[in-house]
Amino acid sequence: MSFWTAIVVLALIWGITSVLRVRHHERLGFATDEDGNPIPAPDRERAAELQREVAELRERVRVLERIATDDTHGRRLSDQIDRLRDE
Numbered sequence: 001m002s003f004w005t006a007i008v009v010l011a012l013i014w015g016i017t018s019v020l021r022v023r024h025h026e027r028l029g030f031a032t033d034e035d036g037n038p039i040p041a042p043d044r045e046r047a048a049e050l051q052r053e054v055a056e057l058r059e060r061v062r063v064l065e066r067i068a069t070d071d072t073h074g075r076r077l078s079d080q081i082d083r084l085r086d087e
Contacts, residue, residue: 001009025031030038 022032025038026041029041031041033039
């Protein structure tokens with residue numbers, strides 16, 4: 001076997017091993033970081049649930065901001081009620 005044939009065979013073995021390792025990690029629920037170390041794969045269902053929760057919380061904050069800044073009518077009504085109590 002020539003030197004270059006050995007290099008090609010080694011490269012093929014390395015490539016096949018890498019593919020098999022990735023498949024094995026995927027079946028076990030692991031991903032790999034930039035160094036090739038296995039890390040737990042992100043839970044997509046949990047991530048989607050958290051995104052929905054964040055969207056709901058943002059909507060609540062918008063409503064609260066609107067109430068806090070644009071509630072001049074409510075303040076006037078509260079002032080009128082206070083004046084009626086004082087009378």
